[in-house]
Amino acid sequence: MMLSTKIFIGLVGGIAVGGLARILGIGWLVDVLVGLEPLGDGFIRLISMVVVPLVVGSLTVAMASLGDGRRLAGIGGRTLAYFLGTTVIAVGIGVALAWIVQPGVGMDPATREALSAKFQSDVAAVAGPGTAERGWLDALVELVPRNPVAAAAQMDLLPLIVATVLFGLALGAIPEERRRVIIIFFQAINDAAMVIIGWFMKLAPYAVFALIAATVARFGTDLLERLLVYSLVVVAGCVLHVLGTFSVALRFLARVKIVDFYRTVAEAPLLAFSTASSNATLPVSMDVAERKLGISNRVTSFVIPAGATLNMNGSALYKGVTAVFILQVYGLPFGIEQLVIILVTATAAAVAGVGIPGSSLVTTLIVLNALGLGPQAAAGIALVVGLDRILDMFRTAVNVTGDLTCAAYIARVEGELTHP
Numbered sequence: 001m002m003l004s005t006k007i008f009i010g011l012v013g014g015i016a017v018g019g020l021a022r023i024l025g026i027g028w029l030v031d032v033l034v035g036l037e038p039l040g041d042g043f044i045r046l047i048s049m050v051v052v053p054l055v056v057g058s059l060t061v062a063m064a065s066l067g068d069g070r071r072l073a074g075i076g077g078r079t080l081a082y083f084l085g086t087t088v089i090a091v092g093i094g095v096a097l098a099w100i101v102q103p104g105v106g107m108d109p110a111t112r113e114a115l116s117a118k119f120q121s122d123v124a125a126v127a128g129p130g131t132a133e134r135g136w137l138d139a140l141v142e143l144v145p146r147n148p149v150a151a152a153a154q155m156d157l158l159p160l161i162v163a164t165v166l167f168g169l170a171l172g173a174i175p176e177e178r179r180r181v182i183i184i185f186f187q188a189i190n191d192a193a194m195v196i197i198g199w200f201m202k203l204a205p206y207a208v209f210a211l212i213a214a215t216v217a218r219f220g221t222d223l224l225e226r227l228l229v230y231s232l233v234v235v236a237g238c239v240l241h242v243l244g245t246f247s248v249a250l251r252f253l254a255r256v257k258i259v260d261f262y263r264t265v266a267e268a269p270l271l272a273f274s275t276a277s278s279n280a281t282l283p284v285s286m287d288v289a290e291r292k293l294g295i296s297n298r299v300t301s302f303v304i305p306a307g308a309t310l311n312m313n314g315s316a317l318y319k320g321v322t323a324v325f326i327l328q329v330y331g332l333p334f335g336i337e338q339l340v341i342i343l344v345t346a347t348a349a350a351v352a353g354v355g356i357p358g359s360s361l362v363t364t365l366i367v368l369n370a371l372g373l374g375p376q377a378a379a380g381i382a383l384v385v386g387l388d389r390i391l392d393m394f395r396t397a398v399n400v401t402g403d404l405t406c407a408a409y410i411a412r413v414e415g416e417l418t419h420p
Contacts, residue, residue: 003201004267010205011212011274018216030217037214041215043207044280046200050193052152054283058301060092063168064183069216074202079303082249083311083407084347090313090398091346094237094320100115103229104328155279161305192295197283204267208274215389221400230325231387237317243315246405254408255275263293265404272400275355276392278308281356281400289404295411303410312350314398315363319346325368326380330373338371345370 021029098104145159147153152160241266247258253263268288272281282305289300323342327334349363368377384391 002267003204003368004263006205007208007267007274010208011270014209014212014274015216017209018213021213021217033210033213033217036210040207040211040275043200043203043210044275044277046203047197047280047283048155048274049275050060050196050283051155051279052160053189054193054197054286055160055301055305056152056288057186057188057193059161059164059295059305060168060171060186061183061190062298062301063165064171064179064186071114073300075302075414078410078413079306080310081405082253082409083402084308084321086241086245086249086313086402086406087311087316087347087350088343090237090241090317091320091343093245094111094234094346095324095342097233097237098238098321098324098328099334101229101233101261102328103227103233106326129385131298132410134279161309165302167208170261172380184288194287197287201267201284201287205272208271211274215393227384227387230321230384231391232324234318234321235390235394237321238314238398241313241317242398242401246401248256249405249409252403254412256408261293261408263404264288265401268404269397269401273393276396277401278403280394281396282308285400285403289407293408293411295407296414296416299411299414299416300407303407304403307399307406311402311406312395312399314395315404316346316350317398318395319349319364319367320370322380323371326368326373326376329380329383330370330376332373340368341370 017029018033020026021033143159143162145156145163148160148163150156151163171182205285250256250258250261265288268285271284272278275281285308286300286304289295289304290297320342323346324334325339345367349366365377365381368380373380
């Protein structure tokens with residue numbers, strides 16, 4: 001049985017058992033399932049453990065092997081253009097769906113205030129003083145690591161990627177006989193990381209079951225019942241973006257068979273959905289890109305890690321829906337001016353949140369503040385914060401699928417895509 005099939009069985013089984021425990025009110029089973037969650041968290045830590053050596057090893061070898069810095073510029077330019085274009089489209093889809101469906105119209109003010117009060121402390125915990133004011137200049141300066149080792153220790157991938165790219169390009173500039181030993185060393189690190197991933201992924205179906213069952217047993221459907229339409233709009237937007245935007249990109253940019261592609265890469269988005277972590281899924285995405293799609297290490301080691309930190313299509317779509325939803329809840333106007341603000345700030349905020357804990361909530365505050373909501377911004381976030389963990393699973397699956405789609409496109413341009 002394929003690993004992706006096993007993961008899917010674990011996912012469905014977790015939803016079924018967790019839902020049964022919650023719906024029937026089986027307290028002891030809920031406690032057991034919640035008690036199993038650390039096993040899933042442990043799996044995430046095991047996978048995350050491989051991220052830094054894998055990124056450093058594969059990216060160093062790839063950059064040292066380029067030979068011509070202009071090839072990196074070409075790959076980087078196309079990758080960033082793809083990320084930006086699909087992110088703007090994702091925001092547009094989210095805004096359009098929220099405007100058409102109008103999930104926030106007609107909410108009882110009493111319900112609104114009760115939900116805001118219930119989750120206000122959660123917002124305060126993640127949106128501490130000053131976190132929403134992180135500007136583009138600050139983000140740009142932080143791309144340059146003061147200490148690459150510290151960046152690696154903190155899992156701050158963007159500065160680590162910058163340092164590794166520079167080191168790899170410098171290796172490519174020194175004589176062959178002197179760089180060969182270092183390249184062999186980093187290639188061995190990369191190969192060892194891939195072996196470890198193979199070991200850990202055997203645990204994935206059980207970890208997925210534990211994570212999903214605990215999530216469903218803990219949260220149940222209470223919050224979804226209160227904000228069902230809003231939740232469905234976010235989920236529908238994610239599905240539409242994958243089946244629409246990504247499928248078009250696969251057909252006309254990557255020129256691959258759409259169904260075969262999704263079947264081939266399935267285990268990565270399934271794991272992303274279960275863990276709600278792009279970084280934890282990164283090793284699996286790289287393995288899928290190289291082993292199943294046949295994409296070269298040179299393309300994979302640049303596009304996939306960059307995508308894990310920069311390509312936040314699902315997060316951007318979520319911000320677009322949330323912004324329109326909160327405007328509707330408070331009866332505030334939505335026109336061309338608000339549309340432009342949301343498109344620009346949601347796209348920028350999706351990237352600006354890199355490295356910030358609870359970034360989906362903090363960076364959504366950036367969008368709401370740009371719309372002039374003021375004190376209502378935090379109260380608006382409090383309406384949806386209880387759903388964040390559930391919706392984050394959908395957002396992350398979209399983000400990871402977008403990374404793999406971009407990798408297929410870049411590989412096709414570079415003449416290196418062999419499957420599917």
